[in-house]
Amino acid sequence: MSTTTDSPTPAAASPEANAFIGRQAILNEHREVFGYELFDRSVAAFTAASDAALLFNALSYAGAEALVGKKLVFINTTHDGLAGGHLELIAPEKVILEIPALAEGANAYDIAARCGVFASLKERGFRIAFDQHVLSQNYASWLPLADFIKLDMLSIPAPQLPAIVGFAQAHTKAQVVAEKVETQEQFESMKALGVKLFQGYWFAKPDVVQAKTVRPNQAAIMQLLNLVRNQGSTSEIEDLLKKDPALSFNLLRFINSAGFGLSVEVTSFRHAVMILGLKKLFRWAALLLTTSRGSDTAPAIGQTAVVRGRLMELLATELLSKEDTDNAFIVGMFSLLDSMLGIPMAVALEVISLPQPVRDALLHKTGVFAPFLELTLACETGDDSNFARLAEALHLSNHQVNWAHLQALAWAETFSEMG
Template sequence: MSSTSATGIATGAPTPADQTSATMIARQAIVNAQHLVIGYELFNRSRPEPTHTAATDVALVFTALSHAGTDELVGKKLIFVNCTHESLVGGHLELVDPEKVVLEIPPLSHAASEEVAARLPTLAALRARGFHLAFNHTVLQSAYNPWLLLADYIKFDLSLLAPDQLAVLINYAQRHTQADLIAEKVETAQQYDMVSSQGVQMFQGYWFARPALVRAKLVSPGQSSILELINLVRKQASTEQIEEVLKKDAGLAFNLMRLINSSGFGLAREITSFRQAVMLMGLKKLFRWAALLLTTSRHSGTPPSVGQTAVVRGRLMELLALEKKLPQDETDQAFVVGIFSLLDTMLGMSMETALGLVSVPPGTEVALLHNAGVLGHLLVLAKACESGDDVAFDNAATSLQMSSQQINNAHLQALAWADHFAD
């Protein structure tokens, strides 16, 4: 399998070496009864830790589709990716075509009926949007009955299940669901014969294919270009103006064109111009993409933890705004305030100077400069959550009329969600 080119596809000019980095993504085929590949499960093999052997979040899909070159990685097949429940919320899922993605949903640590019921609306909404949902065999337990009708796929791990137990579960799944059944960890001909004789029609494991590595090249755009793009999007600038920014930064152009032309974006034909890309993506998605690109830039000259903290703040403030039932535009601005709250550190200048580079609404500017207004109070609260300052936390919580439980739950969700954008 060939490596993905790291050249700037928009201009044809080579990308400077110090603007590129590599991510190792593995894929393992999932085949049908005719041994034809119907999809690939993706794994992140960039990290050295032995415990990190699989993709644990849908951010891997975003990385793969934006940067890896989808034809080399998965072609037109389905993408199976492991998720956490925290990774199922957030704007990054808007950046892929749901019809191409199978979200593998893990069981809960405690399958209490109220927890199962609490997750149901999120899962149902994802499936209604077109995502396929896969579960492991635990979804057949009575506690998970509310989820069972949402299952497009049920996976059976042959390394965990005894043959008699497996037969019972397969029979139950065939009688009570419409899901396609997948046997995984199939390593011998005997295992294959056993599950296929019981009616299983899809298979994954070393008997068919071992995970294959793909070295994905990531091209880092300049921060000034990302800021200029954000600035124009916030002003609702013309397509022509946005197009000019893309023309000036090969890294920015490369990432956008990779994403828009990936199979995960679901377009029937290749997009060859920036104008088409901008119009198809839309300003809202373009802003979310650029904001996350800014905070995860590897070559910003600041520690990666700074961008990670900004993402946590943005998501935490967004969640708190939702808790307070603020209007949608204020909820969107809460995310902006949080993610821009470390612009001064990321850019090495004062916040006033940094805001001179970015177009933001007056309420956002007041919040960032003076901690004023409801957005400013949310920012103070987000900072208090980081610092462990109990007095500041209590004062901010009181002013916002929010309980410690509401805030702590939102903070845990934000930390988990933001972790999916860390390398």
């Protein structure tokens, strides 16, 4: 896959692409990305029609196969949406269907009547996730069919969680997912109970200490970024890389990765400059920050930063100049700079040379890149009205946003195992 700024719009748009796709990461106990929940951000969400559209969009767009090949995909569905040809488009072994409880007042007979449909889906290779309702007596018939049980941390009182988790572990073979995790404390408490999957973006919230310093490996990358950004001589940059063989190795490894798509192997930094130029090389040096983490930093932060950078780049392609599109990538990548470095954003930006519009977007959410950054962040949140407003303000269609979003997720996968 090339890193050139491909258009966010594929050649042939699907007429069924009528849903905005949102995502939220699901992490394992090591805070690595285990999978993604994809959900419909459209006004017509949670209808059978929007279910079909979401499934079609998520798994038939170019680039989605690469995403599904690496990570599990959790998809919200409705009971009506479980029937239909759109399920035939999906590679079932990589898809978890999130199925809600029935409407309030449903009796045990109505609930048990759904088991045949669920069993059929499992025979086809799908896995099923239920929410905490499946642990109640009325839903006992569903319990043996659960592969995942999602516990809402906002709706379950904390004192009840040990008993609920214990019941799920004792009476099912399902994996428990703690969702809507908002703090490190919640993560640690659920992990202590034996929960191994967590959903939410608490891990991306900067945990900064004013006196904290940048780690040595990160300081070397920051020095490299400044040299490249300030058009330092090739010999100056080579001298830095010679002093840090690991940095040199990792930079060449990124450049020669599948994500770059070069037809020849780059064997030295001087060779890289000849082929790419310093401006293009800056982005690849920036990517090194996503893997230069300490033991206290979630690996998912780096992958999220890569997704944001690529998504911003693709969204900006048709609306900004080539140079601004390159800078949009940097804005998205560095939107988590404070979390990656463990220092406040203002302090982080003091030690790296960046164009003023990039700094304005990161520090003040102003300037040409701010709307693209806001939309990129909105892809990760539950504020549907804000999401729609931001997309409309940029005159981007749902199809363009979805295409860019899925391409960014797939592209980030080419670097997910390089840390």
